[in-house]
Amino acid sequence: MSGAPPFDPKEFRKALGSFATGVTIITTRAPDGAPVGLTVNSFNSVSLNPPMVLWSLAETSLSLPAFRAAAHWAVHVLAADQDDLSQRFARRGEDKFAGLELDDGAGGIPLLRGCSARFQCRTAFQYDGGDHVIFVGEVLDFDRAETAPLVFHGGRYAHAAPRAAAEAKPRQPYLAGSFTEDFVGYLLGRSHFQFFRQIRPHLRDEGLDDEEFYVLATLTLKRIMSAQELDAAMAGILDERSAETLHSLAERGLVCQAPVVAEVPGPEYQLTERGRSCALRVISAAKAVESGLLERLGATEATLLKSLLNRLLGAIDPAADTLWGDRAPNEAARR
Ligand SMILES: Cc1cc2nc3c(=O)[nH]c(=O)nc-3n(C[C@H](O)[C@H](O)[C@H](O)COP(=O)(O)O)c2cc1C
Known part of the structure; x- marks a missing residue:
């Protein structure tokens, strides 16, 4: 040749x-x-x-x-x-x-x-x-x-994801045009609510309502945030009630005001030691619920699901990215 x-x-x-x-x-x-x-x-x-x-x-x-x-x-x-x-x-x-x-x-x-x-x-x-x-x-x-x-x-x-022997076909609703299993909104919404239903008892054990948990969890992603930043990050979730939620968490010693920085106008908040332990307890309980569910899917599909949800989140909510990590300039000013 x-x-x-x-x-x-x-x-x-x-x-x-x-x-x-x-x-x-x-x-x-x-x-x-x-x-x-x-x-x-x-x-x-x-x-x-x-x-x-x-x-x-x-x-x-x-x-x-x-x-x-x-x-x-x-x-x-x-x-x-x-x-x-x-x-x-x-x-x-x-x-x-x-x-x-x-x-x-x-x-x-x-x-x-x-x-x-x-x-x-x-x-x-x-x-x-x-x-x-x-x-x-x-x-x-x-x-x-x-x-x-x-x-x-x-x-x-x-x-690589295994295919089901027979792919489930969306059922026909009695009202044409209503939500079906072919509608991402239905799948995401129902999955979220059912998933959260299993986590909620752990929140209640810690005396937290859903909104307080969202704020605590967000403060584990980004160490210091103002109520305005939380409102922006939680748009559609907290309905601008971050200040109220922060106040109630502060009263219980779970968050406190962060050291004041000249360039930052309003008060900022961070987790206290107690808040951190509380958030970690709930997060590990939530992880246990997660691993129970993902075990039923198998490792390959679990990885694929996370990858696709991350891509969906990137497309639907680019702001989600800004939740991660400290803000460098303010951090520098704080030291
Ligand atoms: C997914 C993938 C598959 C590859 N398959 C081969 C292959 O089968 N044979 C090969 O000679 N190089 C293959 N390469 C390229 C080598 O990994 C690459 O040329 C490497 O730099 C060689 O290193 P070396 O020059 O230090 O030996 C592949 C690269 C990727 C990313």
């Missing part, structure tokens, strides 16, 4: 990218003992008995000499939350292992942690394949975890 392909290489790449894959990092040790690794999605299974896998490495890769010489290498199937690690190992040459905790694998190869699966392999064959070298390995050992996998499709990281 020789010569340029009879089609546009960019289109060819795009067409290949329509094949959704997982993402792996392959590691080994260079003859001088240095750890070597790179991100790879050309990984595939070859044989069950004997257990064999393959992947292909570009001839331009700086890792090529190390893999050519290696008797062992390891394949790490990345979990959904390891996209940063994938990016790190997709960079050329640099010290990709800096600061990572490693396990020791067959032949002393470095093993990464937190992956969906790891296969330790002995090099069985190497074949030339165009501008890549194909490595086939015999699997000596493996381990795996029940985590959602990282997916690569169309040049981007993606989520």
Whole structure:
């Protein structure tokens, strides 16, 4: 085979990218003992008995000499939350292992942690394949975890979510045009109210009403806020009653006024030690309710749900972003 392909290489790449894959990092040790690794999605299974896998490495890769010489290498199937690690190992040459905790694998190869699966392999064959070298390995050992996998499709990281055997069809309401399970507002609203119903008993145990909880929870996101800022952040939730709510929390010693700063006109508030502990107790109870619910969905769908809700929130309420973190200028003035 020789010569340029009879089609546009960019289109060819795009067409290949329509094949959704997982993402792996392959590691080994260079003859001088240095750890070597790179991100790879050309990984595939070859044989069950004997257990064999393959992947292909570009001839331009700086890792090529190390893999050519290696008797062992390891394949790490990345979990959904390891996209940063994938990016790190997709960079050329640099010290990709800096600061990572490693396990020791067959032949002393470095093993990464937190992956969906790891296969330790002995090099069985190497074949030339165009501008890549194909490595086939015999699997000596493996381990795996029940985590959602990282997916690569169309040049981007993606989520894998199992499909229900039969997708539920929205039911027909007796009044045409009324809310159905096809209406996001219905799904969000009902989910919110049912979720909150399970958290409310914990709030009541702490003597908090819903609004007081919203204010406490917001002050755990952004350490210091004025009533006006809270009103803006809670638009549509507190109906400009933040001052009232802050007052009642202050009376119970759960919030207090923050030290005064010249540039800030009105009073600002922060959690007291008691307020912080109270908020943390409720938040951990809420987390327990959350994990019970998400367990029923499974890890993959839970990750997907959070990602989609975050995207929806970003589109519907860009102000939600401003709730996070301290305001730097005022903080500086306070010190
Ligand atoms: C999702 C993804 C999949 C990749 N798959 C491969 C692959 O299968 N083979 C390959 O040689 N490079 C692949 N790469 C590119 C290498 O990770 C990248 O070229 C890396 O910089 C090589 O490092 P090195 O030059 O230090 O060996 C992939 C990159 C990404 C982000």
